[in-house]
Amino acid sequence: MLEVIIIIIISVTIYRRVQRRKQEGESGGSQPAVTTAARPQQRMRNTPAKNAIQEAREDGNNTTAYLMEKAAADAKEHAREKREEQKRLYETRGGLAVAERYLPENEIPRGKKCVICGYCGAENLIPVSPGTRYSCYFCREPL
Ligand SMILES: [Zn+2]
Numbered sequence: 001m002l003e004v005i006i007i008i009i010i011s012v013t014i015y016r017r018v019q020r021r022k023q024e025g026e027s028g029g030s031q032p033a034v035t036t037a038a039r040p041q042q043r044m045r046n047t048p049a050k051n052a053i054q055e056a057r058e059d060g061n062n063t064t065a066y067l068m069e070k071a072a073a074d075a076k077e078h079a080r081e082k083r084e085e086q087k088r089l090y091e092t093r094g095g096l097a098v099a100e101r102y103l104p105e106n107e108i109p110r111g112k113k114c115v116i117c118g119y120c121g122a123e124n125l126i127p128v129s130p131g132t133r134y135s136c137y138f139c140r141e142p143l
Pocket residue numbers: 117118119120121122136137138139140141
C-alpha cells in the first residue's frame with residue numbers, strides 16, 4: 001500500500017514538472033542552455049526517475065527526493081525478489097519455466113500462443129517458439 005502511495009506521489013511530481021516545462025517554453029526557460037549541453041551523456045543515461053530525483057534535490061525538495069529515492073530502491077528490491085522467486089520455481093520444476101495464465105477476455109499477445117494443460121485443463125500462454133520448456137501456471141505439470 002505504501003508503495004502505491006509513493007508511486008502516486010512520484011507520478012504527480014513528474015507530471016507537474018512536465019507541465020511546468022511546457023509552460024516555460026523552450027526559449028523562456030529559467031535553466032541556462034549550457035547546463036543541459038554540458039552533460040548530455042548523463043542526461044541520456046539517467047532514467048526519468050533518476051532525473052526527477054536529481055531535479056527535486058536541485059530545487060531543494062529534499063524530502064521529495066528522499067521519498068523518490070526510497071521508492072526507486074523499493075522497486076529495485078521488489079524486482080530482485082521477483083527474479084529470485086522465478087529462479088527458485090525454475091529450479092524446483094526441473095528447469096521448466098512457468099507459463100503465464102491466459103484470461104479468455106484478453107487477446108492472445110503477438111508471439112504467444114494458448115496451450116491447454118493436459119493435466120488440469122488450464123489455459124496457459126507461452127511463446128510461439130519457446131526456447132525452453134514450460135510448465136502449467138496452475139498445476140505446474142509440464143506442457
Ligand atoms: Zn495444469
